[in-house]
Amino acid sequence: MTQHFPTRQLRFFLTAPSPCPYLPERYERKVFAHLPLSDGASVNDSLTQVGFRRSQNIAYRPACEACAACVSARIPVTDYLFSRSERKVLARNEDIERHLVEAEATMEQFDLLRRYLTTRHADGGMAEMTWPDYVAMVEDTAVRTHIIEYRTRSKDGGPGDLIACALVDLMSDGLSLVYSFYDPSMPRRSLGSYVILDHVIQACLTSLPYVYLGYWVRGSEKMDYKVRFSPIELLKPEGWTLLAARDIKTAGQTA
Secondary structure: OOOOOOHHHOOEEEOOOEEOOOOOOOEEOEEEEEOOOOOHHHHHHHHHHOOOEEEOOEEEEEOOOOOOOEEEEEEEOOOOOOOHHHHHHHHHOOOEEEEEEOOOOOHHHHHHHHHHHHHHOOOOOOOOOOHHHHHHHHHOOOOOEEEEEEEEOOOOOOOOOEEEEEEEEEEOOEEEEEEEEEOOOOHHHOHHHHHHHHHHHHHHHOOOOEEEEEEEEOOOHHHHHHHHOOOEEEEEOOEEEEEOHHHHHHHOOOO
């Protein structure tokens, strides 16, 4: 279905080349636009559906001259069948409580983010994120967004320990995972996968057909997890294309 949005409101810009954070010896460029305050939610919906991602009040997508490794990915949740390993992940985390909260930054969330970045992405572009940066990431937006906090179950009835968070946009056709992070000291829980699986469940419960995962980067081990979910759709030049089960393994291999 062709998407329509008020392009006259948007001015698109192109960034200068900079080192790619995912693939060595490559450079990235992005095309981006500022989301309008008056109609940001619907514009963000339409841009996300054609391959853009949101960061604060900016929508962007890769525009690299000699590389097309970044591909938008989304999970079609209708009739999604959890694999045996996915059911095990859900079972291991049955003791977790989920809380939907307003998109308001807290120091508790930020402390968890810092532990996550230091352990998992010490050399990444977000490694030096400060408290004001985090507040802007969460709160500087005009779209429909919220945070899901995942906590261990408390024995005294109070809030349990915060072990994972997800910043999520509510779209007209799905849930878009803007950014998620979790306690890196709990590898057996597979919290990264659990957050995605939980959103598959939530999308089904609210009759939303998709969970948007952002970009899968062919050749990046950090991003291969996105094509381990099946079924998965990738945005190709001809449009959103369902990745056949037989193609899952080869899709995750370096081109």
